[in-house]
Amino acid sequence: MSSPYLPQPARILEVIDETPNIKTFVLEPEKKFEFSPGQFLELTAFGVGEAPFAISSPPHGERLEMTVMRTFDPSLGTYGRVTSALHRMGAGEVLGIRGPYGNSYPVKESEGKDILIVGGGIGLSTLRSYLLTLLHEREKYGRILLFYGARTPADLVFKREYEEWKRRGAEVHLSVDVGTPGWTGNVGVVTTLFDRVKLDFRRELAVVCGPPIMIRFTVERLLQVGYEPPNIYVSLERKMRCGIGKCGHCNIEKYYVCKDGPIFSFEKLKGIPEWW
Known part of the structure; x- marks a missing residue:
């Protein structure tokens, strides 16, 4: 039985700069899956860690899109390790995904x-x-x-x-x-x-x-x-x-x-x- 913590690979097809600290990643997962609006995925930057992010594309679309903000902790004066690693990635690279999880909008x-x-x-x-x-x-x-x-x-x-x-x-x-x-x-x-x-x-x-x-x-x-x-x-x-x-x-x-x-x-x- 496979572990619920084990991510599947997803190739980055495109990275869209939304703002200076927010990017949208267009992904091609190894295995396609169904989801509902409001659900989320865990994204893995291999060798760094994982974090949860909501799916920003609609279920009926042809593209799987995840929009990620590079987080900053003002109390520590540091940027988030996972979000920083994801923001350094570009088209053609592979990240991990697991899910979808959670319920959906009404x-x-x-x-x-x-x-x-x-x-x-x-x-x-x-x-x-x-x-x-x-x-x-x-x-x-x-x-x-x-x-x-x-x-x-x-x-x-x-x-x-x-x-x-x-x-x-x-x-x-x-x-x-x-x-x-x-x-x-x-x-x-x-x-x-x-x-x-x-x-x-x-x-x-x-x-x-x-x-x-x-x-x-x-x-x-x-x-x-x-x-x-x-x-x-x-x-x-x-x-x-x-x-x-x-x-x-x-x-x-x-x-x-x-x-x-x-x-x-x-x-x-x-x-x-x-x-x-």
């Missing part, structure tokens, strides 16, 4: 509803898989709105795709914490977009992913404007490590994020201190 539950997708920074990578899944069968859904924020315009990921998303029926609203010369969009944290766009929360479902503090305040804002906890979904992928519920790193009271999530309805999380 695609079926989204049918017939207006969908609000709220993303911050690298959090848009997993949300992109969900968004493109919705746009693939656009007629099944009501309004599809994307609120996306980043620190600066240079930190926005997938910039080359926004106009295509709009053409296919998504309403894309952007915000940055700090504007730069030439930026004409909203300036402020992503929740300030709630003041600029009219929402009918009675028939909407909201999906959120981003830095923990952004998720916390976005959920608070969603509750304030009238969203019900069962209609708010969050991705807590940043808490994960081993991916199969063994290391305990992602434990939140009775839940293991990698096995019970990473996608949770807020109905399950309300009442848990510091769930984010």
Whole structure:
């Protein structure tokens, strides 16, 4: 019996620079597999280590894409070993993958509803898989709105795709914490977009992913404007490590994020201190 920790090889077909510290890797796995939007893989830089990352491509696509941010620990003043090793890799090289793991975004539950997708920074990578899944069968859904924020315009990921998303029926609203010369969009944290766009929360479902503090305040804002906890979904992928519920790193009271999530309805999380 093969070990659940054993990765399979995947060749890098292309590397796309998204921002100065975020890259998208287009992969060709040795054995193809099915997945759902919101699930994740463990990526291995051989000889260095592995880490979990959400799949950023949709299940119906021909390309398997993983979007990776080179992490930095300000308390230590060092960059992450695995993400740095992955960022040094190029087309033709081979990395390891195992998975997919975790549950998925509520695609079926989204049918017939207006969908609000709220993303911050690298959090848009997993949300992109969900968004493109919705746009693939656009007629099944009501309004599809994307609120996306980043620190600066240079930190926005997938910039080359926004106009295509709009053409296919998504309403894309952007915000940055700090504007730069030439930026004409909203300036402020992503929740300030709630003041600029009219929402009918009675028939909407909201999906959120981003830095923990952004998720916390976005959920608070969603509750304030009238969203019900069962209609708010969050991705807590940043808490994960081993991916199969063994290391305990992602434990939140009775839940293991990698096995019970990473996608949770807020109905399950309300009442848990510091769930984010």
